Amino acid sequence: MTQVNRLPHGGRVDSSKPLRFVFDGRPYEGYQGDTLASALLANGVVLVGRSFKYHRPRGILSAGAEEPNALIQLGQGNRSEPNLRATQIELYEGLVAESQNRWPSLTTDVGAVNSLFHRIFPSGFYYKTFMWPKTFWMKYEHFIRRMAGLGKCPTEPDPDRYDKLHAHADALIVGAGPAGLAAALAAGRAGARVILVDEQQEMGGSLLSDRQAVIDGVSAAQWVANALAELRAMPEVTLLPRTVAFGYYDHNLVSLMERVTDHLPPTSPEALNQPRQRLWRVRAKDVILATGAIERPMVYIDNDRPGCMLASAAQTYVNRYGAAPGKRAVIMTNNDTAYQVALDLVDAGVSVAAIVDARENAEGELVATARARGIEVLGNHAITRVGGKLAVREVEVRRLTGDGKSVSSDGRTITCDMVLSSGGWQPTVHLFSQARGKLKWNQDILAFVPDKLLPGQNNHSVGAARGAFALTDCLVDGFAAGTAAAHAAGHTEPAGSTPVAGAEPAHSPMREMWVMPSGKPLGHDGKHFVDYQNDVTAADVALAHREGYRSVEHLKRYTTMGMATDQGKTSNINALALMADLRGVAIPEVGTTTFRPPYTPVTIGAFAGIDKGDFLDPIRKTPLHSWHEQHGAPFETVGQWHRAWYYPKPGETMHDAVNREVKAVRTSVGIVDASTLGKIDIQGPDAAWFLNMVYTNAWSKLEPGRCRYGLMLGEDGMVMDDGVTSRIAENHFHMTTTTGGAARVMAWLEDWLQCEWTDKKVYLTSVTEQWAVIGISGPMSRKLLSEVAPDLPLDDQSFPHLSFRDGVVAGVKCRIFRITFTGEATYELNMAPSYAMHVWRALMQAGEKYGITPYGTEAMHVLRAEKGFIIVGQETDGTTTPQDLGMDWIVSKQKPDFLGKRSLQRSDTKRPDRKHLIGLLTEDPNEVLPEGAQIVAELKDKPPMEMIGHVTSSYYSPNCGRSIAMALVKNGRNRMGETLYMPYDGKVVKAKVTEPKFYDPEGARING
Amino acid sequence: MLLIPCPYCGKRDEHEFTYAREGHIARPTNGEQLTDAEWAQYLFMRKNPKGVHYERWMHAKGCRRYFNVARDTVTHEIYAVYEMGQPAPVIERENGR
């Protein structure tokens, strides 16, 4: 039995291209052009899902983005995707879909037991229970969590690719219905750059479902085809079907999500060769919102039975897809639009048992036409019962009484298999509202419409999106807006004339009717659903009101109304109106909720695009990276840099390797890649003045050719960076910074120069990557250098410590700094990065006889710790002053001012008993404390105990033959010799306080 | 995402810029004479207005110049951009904004 409800004629699907698909394990057939929803309906499948809370059986409600019920798990394995709306899934060959939130099957769902207990599960019931016994919430929660959720998360990483694109437009037009197409034609013809987007696979919007309309003398379908053909031929017009404009942000930025391959079989070559989805960021001079309107369902009793559908959706299925949602319809309405649906259904051969019209006097052109076509119209009536569980079987209707608040006692039963309802139309104002436009209530159409724009945003709502539903209004609006947008952007070529719609029937007024009485109090027998997906009923709204949750936000949050994956597209206004009625105020007084992006849910992976894995954040590598790699070095992450950590020889542990490297530096010579150091070239007549301001020490008297260590403070007096700066010439300095701090320091210096000291002549250039740096350190470093730089005098008079010389090393021009971070004689060779590998290899070769040893960052840290040199970010944490570090010697007492100076004199920062940097020697010399271990003076049996500081650095020092550590400890400098305790990981380590200098405290080794 | 008119490069997306906090906070040159409380005013206290905020931005991924922006902290409307060192313009806002 295939496609039992496929109509013999009509529809835009291609019956010459059948497609096979599987739903809940059963094979079906549809046509090219179908959605999953239309194909299921064509096959007579009306039960497609279960609701969130009560697990009520549900069918397809809509034909578009507003669908609350028909949520599907699509695809398999690592391409499985939960919660997709069947109404928006384009059918492709081999599609596999499953219903959700049911077990073991859709027709027999154990979870439906919830609906037996529905009486004790009203909205917010969970706030009132599960509190006893006190410790049991986690157990209740475990159960609740498993009942909740809808579809399933894939279990494997996503195999697909995603793309991002930025674009600019004179006019971004959202929605390619009559208004959007008219706008695009006008703007495009005038010569403007236009992007036209539509969330559906085919452009045309409501015109695709319209069998009556005539535009410019041709059928709607023909006019759409002509318009699209014309637009495609315009070079400045971009058409983006299958693209949802989901977010409207500041200054006219609109985000789009284009579904590039979702309509293709996922493993077809065509799909695999393209990104799956594309995220667009469009900055548009004008945004034309031709987003149409969404029909509201009527709130009648048990309005969720499979077969209950929006009237316009049935019209779409019949007219556009050639699929009948059923055989026999009852239509419930409070307005005229449903009458056209009835006529279209009858035209297509689907029977309409009756139109149940809530209006007391249902009259007018369309009503008359329906009557003339033999359709029974029951004016001033309501549906008071819907029979059938897994599908609609019949309805009962009764006459409305008492101003629409009650019904007559006698009813009449009508057999049918679908109930189509129309409660009026709400313009799709989501994007307008996201752009922070203000809405106003329009009592004629019973809907919110756009009112005031936020300054700085430029958009125009046209046609149904502003509540002008007539086709002619849509065309006039759109064309005018398109013309205006083009003109504003300076494009004035003639755009021709406004498309003209054929005659349209006049519409009679609506009846304001938010809930259909059933003869019993709300919630007593059957349910009036407002929010389908989250199972919120009219009785729940009343309960929220009763309990004081009366603002629209309280209502939403208490009942979860509007919080489902459809974000209340069909429910918000109904709920708002019900609350207004209960409160006895006008609807706008209850307020409207803020529309938040996205309009429809968008794929998380598309936001990452290709910026994942190694592209998440750039990896910075030194020019010597490949050498380190070849020599087995693991890398340490420092900011974005990868630095060689240590160089293990075969069989060595990290500890072995580091010990060997550290010893080599002290006994012979080591070589290190220091290229990551931040470097800033500073020039200008005020350069020395500038350094005096940004460093704590004095710089005026530093001679050209000499280097000096400097400490930089924030204005709060806390240490922010350090490094050696050299005077290249009178007005020229070379500053080095920490690896991690380079960018921060550069911005900091620029900030002061550009914003505060604007009259000073100082020029900064970041040169971090212009210089590669190779350090050679150890007693043999001078000898080694002399061999590769034979022309360079290296004696202590010619080239003293803390100076630099330019020279040729291994044939390469280098700038050589004699500065040290190890305490040994050290030369830091700076050269053009492209020569670094050559120099490194030359040094390795010449140094072989001395046992030259490459050392990584770990050995570097041990070596400096042996000397008690600090690392900013390790010995400091943003709360550390120079005095805390015992570095008062570097804080000038003479300079009138420098950054951070005043802050050092605040009552807390000048306290003598702050935390001081000290050394720690553990009782057991082999015990290496973990960095971060907390320190106590008075040990207790168990916490809490008072902490007086923490270990900042800690290593095994092969040169000292024991462990060494540095720590920041309260009043530490007055605790020399004291024993302190480090309780951690279930043990306690004792250590004695010392000076934070462990090796060569006199500094005798600096000259080799 | 703001569209910021850099006075040197033209309109660019916000992500090219670094926000550089409230503008027109002059660094006291007489820090030594100030009380701790007065110093704290400079160091930490901020206007943080709801409405027009005079602030600094830096075109970090462009010209790297700092400049001033007068921006509404509620609507995000940018009223003016002007170079460092220039006085803050008076922003007259229409009623009802």
Added chain:
Amino acid sequence: MKQHYSIFTLARNAVSYHEKWTEAWRSPDPKPSYDVVIVGGGGHGLATAYYLAKEHGITNVAVIEKGWLGGGNTGRNTTIVRSNYLWDESAHLYEHALKLWEGLSQDLNYNVMFSQRGLLSTAHTVHDMQALRRRVYAIQLNGIDSEILTREQVAEYCPILDCSPTARYPVFGASLQRRGGVARHDAVAWGYARGADARGVDIIQNCEVTGFKIENGKITGLETTRGSIGAKKVGVVVAGHCGVLAGMAGFRLPIESHPLQAMVSEPIKPVLDCVVMSGQVHVYVSQSDKGELVFGAGIDSFNSYSQYGSPPVVENMLNALTELFPIFSRLRFLRQWGGIVDTCPDASPIIGKTPVENLFFNCGWGTGGFKATPGSGHVFAHTIATGEPHKLAAPFALERFTTGYLIDEHGAAGVAH
């Protein structure tokens, strides 16, 4: 007397179709004057009123709120509760709050769904790991639960977290606070409101403060959109607007207001049973009982009073999310929103007296106020009732910005401020 909430009263009310429930709190008109007026009907303000009544017997209290209860950051955060802070001052304050959380549903007779499902903070570099150890050891010595997990233990504890060593920022390990977790944010505001109302507190919504009445440096009342209200003492707890109110009272605060964005995914069956935070990759995420993944990241860089953030921040957040959880890539996010957070230079709050006598401020909670709600209300109530700071609140006085005694919790904030 309030109706008691329990499974029995639920069942009893089911018989009458839940038509006999009464309102959770009254909506009275403001009286001419009160002993204490709390400005701000968020979690912190309502908790303050509740504890004023419960702990200090002060019931002639009004909470005035310019919009709807819990409409500020209380209803906009990602609901994380933890006390894993580095410095003693913060650890004690947040632990005080955590202990109150542990009995809150019973205390309020309102299920705030405090779920101690465990909170994992991942470290991604050697340096990260050092900072993490320092924090965990400090937390432990403060008598608070915290432990260090190795990469293997992390992979076992949260199997869907990508712990592969080839990741751009591989997981090195993590800290775990098992008592940390999440709570139902709205329920906290509603539960406190109901509890305070039951003790006589007037809760007045849609009432905006337009000015303070200050005589001789002392507060005497407020001007509001619903008229003048006299007050012997006023406590201001208005996240996102404290700078505006400080301006009305004639002083400035070391605070800047920024948008902080959060988002949720569509609901899915349970996949993530703990909270995961990463400072390096920059995202925090949990899965709500409804099945939605709830996630957030750092603040937007610029000052703003709009509850709208910038798309690049969202992009980075989603990027980070898929980096840590590659299986989330095909899920979709459903809703994004922003709150306004008031940030202090040291990422710690300000609680206590102001230059105006009997005017107290409790503000500057930055990105982390929700978790402190019960503790914040409790110590603030004490501070207002006695006129002197509660001992846990004392270090958080405004004075610290003058002395320089800052409590720098940028690391513990878990996200960039």
